[in-house]
């Protein structure tokens with residue numbers, strides 16, 4: 001039997017790629033390949049022709065505030081096609097500030113309002129201060145039973161809007177953020193302010209997406225023999241131990 | 245009277261601190277708490293040089309001081325490396341007479357990028373050098389464009405009374421005077437650059453490309469040639485923003501590592517900005533070995549090598565060090581040690597490891613790679629996602645076993661890459 005084909009799109013790979021974001025698409029590709037699937041990873045960015053049909057997973061990383069504005073400017077070319085993707089249930093992960101794209105607007109620290117995709121009912125208002133630090137998240141069902149580790153690196157400010165939030169920031173852990181609900185969730189779209197190689201640092205999150213995309217449950221973790229998975233898991237516990 | 249007491253207090257605290265081996269920011273901190281405006285009351289020399297930027301601050305500062313001294317000037321500078329507001333306050337107060345006069349011909353102050361504005365509100369430099377803007381210490385700095393905005397605000401404080409010395413090869417630094425600032429008509433800016441070695445366009449080094457898009461308008465940029473990372477001869481396809489022709493370009497002067505060449509050119513440019521002939525300054529720096537150098541000799545039994553000190557949380561520094569290792573062209577073992585990420589603050593953040601171009605170590609001269617320290621697992625995962633052959637890589641979690649592991653399992657010269665925060669642990673582990 002021929003192996004199933006899975007197509008991944010890493011969107012704005014060179015514009016929205018602060019601090020190791022590339023590894024999220026790469027590690028998922030690696031895991032799917034390990035499970036015996038045929039994987040294609042496409043990288044697209046500003047000015048490229050993009051046909052959104054045929055992708056099973058789309059990833060966008062984080063960028064500087066200026067890069068983010070350029071990202072939205074370019075993405076507006078594909079607004080309808082991209083939203084259509086999400087409505088039909090394609091898996092989309094947006095880490096860092098890129099998840100702000102799915103709201104109504106972003107107001108930058110100079111007071112300029114930028115129109116966003118308008119898929120979800122929230123608005124982001126930025127301030128000139130910067131929020132950075134290690135964090136620990138818990139995720140609400142039906143997502144992950146495990147804690148997630150990560151890093152927040154964003155413009156200060158706030159998000160307003162009554163929307164479903166998939167994550168909760170563990171108060172006091174890591175850099176000592178206050179408890180709050182965080183991120184966005186709609187159909188199979190998931191977004192969070194966490195940045196960096198989240199899927200590498202959090203094996204449960206990588207397994208979640210791999211399970212969904214392959215339609216199979218992973219082999220029981222203890223039966224796995226690949227060293228990568230072992231390093232990944234040990235690294236996760238090292239960081240979790242440091243941060244709690 | 246204020247000044248008198250401030251100077252006395254600073255001197256006492258400074259010398260007490262020195263005796264008990266404490267840092268040099270405390271005296272300034274205490275004095276500024278009691279006399280917040282005292283720095284404005286000091287009488288300062290006509291040459292005040294501020295040095296800031298992501299990489300190379302400490303090295304360039306040392307070079308500038310050496311060249312100024314060689315030209316016959318006396319210099320006060322923050323040689324302990326305390327580069328925030330308090331450190332600069334300590335420097336000025338301990339160099340001042342009881343009447344508040346700083347008697348040296350020149351002051352050279354290394355300034356933290358994030359504190360530059362606060363420092364300049366108290367002390368106006370006559371020359372401001374900005375070395376480069378790179379990804380560095382995300383835990384403190386967020387990202388390089390945020391730091392650029394901090395520096396823009398710092399430059400605004402200075403008005404047109406300052407000569408800017410900027411890196412022509414770094415688009416983020418050159419864009420600091422756009423849109424046109426008080427200094428931005430060009431007359432108040434001196435550019436330095438390294439120029440092409442003639443090999444034409446080299447690909448963007450590494451895992452990311454901060455030179456892909458214009459810092460001014462975010463259209464795509466194209467490069468005539470790249471030196472390293474986003475340094476090179478760039479031009480924006482959108483707004484036309486492009487590299488300025490350097491006033492100081494010393495490509496052919498010496499056959500030294502690229503990082504040294506940048507520091508060297510920057511130091512010569514600063515000297516030129518204060519009226520020293522560029523060729524005299526260059527001559528006085530020829531062959532100069534940095535006291536605070538980032539390359540330290542190593543010896544394990546009969547095997548020799550170097551430690552290339554590279555700031556954690558700074559993929560640029562790591563990429564430079566890995567390139568240096570390859571340039572040695574000797575069969576070797578490479579140790580990468582990440583045990584505590586910062587000595588100054590608490591973090592477990594490792595995403596910067598994924599920005600480092602470890603593929604450089606695929607080079608055939610690299611026979612073995614030893615990943616060591618608390619974060620060896622994350623490093624191992626990182627290497628698994630690189631093109632480096634798995635057979636070369638060994639892991640050592642407990643540093644007490646590092647020396648034995650190296651003696652029993654590896655060959656060739658030994659090169660180590662780690663940060664200040666882990667340097668002492670490395671030397672301890674390598675000692676018998």
Ligand SMILES: [Zn+2]
Pocket residue numbers: 458459460461462463480481482483484485
């Ligand atoms: Zn431009």
